[in-house]
Amino acid sequence: MDTGARMVLIAATASGQGKTTVTAALARKLRRMGQRVQVFKCGPDFIDPMILEHASRAKVHTLDLWMVGLEQSRQRLARAAREADVVLVEGVMGLYDGDPSAADLARTFDLPVLAVIDAAAMAQTAGAVVLGLRDYGPVRMAGVIANRVASEGHARMVAASLRDIPLLATLPKQSRQLPERHLGLVVPGEIDAIDDLLDTLADQLQLDEAAWNALAPRPLDAPLPEAPVPPLLAGKTVAIARDAAFCFLYPANVDTLEALGASVRWFSPLADEPVPPDANAVYLPGGYPELHGAALAQAMHWRDSIRAAHAAGVPILGECGGMMVLADTLADQDGREWPMAGLFPGRVQMQPRLAGLGPQAVETQAGQMRGHTFHYSRLETPLAPTAWTVKHPSGAQGEAVYRVGSLTASYFHAFFASNPAAAASLLRGDLA
Incomplete structure (x- = not known):
């Protein structure tokens, strides 16, 4: 064809x-x-x-x-x-x-x-x-x-x-x-x-x-029919942070959430916008929070709202930069330390050398979720991980995954389309 x-x-x-x-x-x-x-x-x-x-x-x-x-x-x-x-x-x-x-x-x-x-x-x-x-x-x-x-x-x-x-x-x-x-x-x-x-x-x-x-069009084998995505988030509203500090987001992740039946609401912590009050889950993707420490430290409406959501048991998923802003403090590349949301005890420190890179996977109640890691910071926390990702293809231990109440946080970036049911479980707070 x-x-x-x-x-x-x-x-x-x-x-x-x-x-x-x-x-x-x-x-x-x-x-x-x-x-x-x-x-x-x-x-x-x-x-x-x-x-x-x-x-x-x-x-x-x-x-x-x-x-x-x-x-x-x-x-x-x-x-x-x-x-x-x-x-x-x-x-x-x-x-x-x-x-x-x-x-x-x-x-x-x-x-x-x-x-x-x-x-x-x-x-x-x-x-x-x-x-x-x-x-x-x-x-x-x-x-x-x-x-x-x-x-x-x-x-x-x-x-x-x-x-x-x-x-x-x-x-x-x-x-x-x-x-x-x-x-x-x-x-x-x-x-x-x-x-x-x-x-x-x-x-x-x-x-x-x-x-x-002279490059001729190439035929492709017909793909298998796409598997239907079960509406596991039907009627749910997922609030996603999106601005210059939270910009590392696969388009497929948003598509997957919508295929699961969720309504997506966007908000900007950098603009001191609070978590939408009707949010049933909050997704904080990665990005460059280390470049915006002062603005995030002064965004009191945002900080108060994420603390209130956490206290109310709203599931929160923080990936890499999204995790970094939920610790107690974030130290940028110049050594300046900024107060963050403090949903869990810990200090994030930027460093000149790469601290994590490569494809990884995490197990959830709905099976394996695939993704990757890429970061230049390290997290110092007394919390014990509740799980670890697995590196591909070596099978070695990867990134720590932390659970604090309704919060799931890790340096791991999940690719939701690799397992939509697992994405739903993460945003319900149901990590294995």
Whole structure:
């Protein structure tokens, strides 16, 4: 069956080569050419999808053979192939990094790979790198996008080195780049004139349209029917914190809550908005609370309302940054210590080194919930964990999970769509 969409996976040798910049530039350029563009992100990530959503003007979902699962990934790709002209999948880390890797995803769905090469400090060696990427797996290599190219002559040298692999596009060295901080790229709302930057990148991307048009639409095996989601949260209102401090939220998590029958209400702790009084559960996702310690410390309406919700037994789920603001204090990267909500005893301290990273799972009364962890802070608390996550694929002990009354808190980010019934149990406070 012809999907009607060109589908490619955009990968590189490692992180930091410009995958997100190139994917965003290509998405914006193709969209301006009148194409319907759907972008996905391979592997656990919150920030890159925000940039890519801004570039494509369409919701960006996650694809991952373990966290999302084979059939759900197939369903999302198949749906996108029916609705879009172009499907771009940004890889994670290097092409072969991780278990499962971006290469595993490409081979599973027969997605041709576009290799992003940082050509700033190489010329003919680009060919050796790309041929190695192609043959190591192997994967089907559709072409190359050379980033940080110095001149037309430099581009010709790169193109000549690729042998039978086309140079599909080049992007010159950028005077203005997507800014970064300790968890990755800066979120779009904090980037001045983000649309101007994305438009400039799209203008600078020199696309070989003939080579691009030579990429044929790929067929996909028909997915299995989607399993119905039981209405386990029917009639319930779930209040979700959403602002610059609480912005790490999978779109699939919101979709899952609504499929479970819940009504979603948004509120902003940074704006000192209280928990909605009709909330039957509160979900505090991760984000950057460490950048907003002063504002959160002064948000008395928010703090009083979350304390009142906890005292009333309203189920509360705090993930990573959402957990950090519920401890007694939060010390930021400059060592300034801010009072937080104090729902459990503990002190959170930012540190320069990564403290947790990778896919993990947690057991609930409804079975295993998959997700991941990624944080630069540590929690010091006298509380004993009530459970631990399990790292994938090693099976080693992962993040602590704490229970204090109706509160469930952990550095673990849950992917609700991996087990909707488990998501319902977490928001009912029914952790195993």
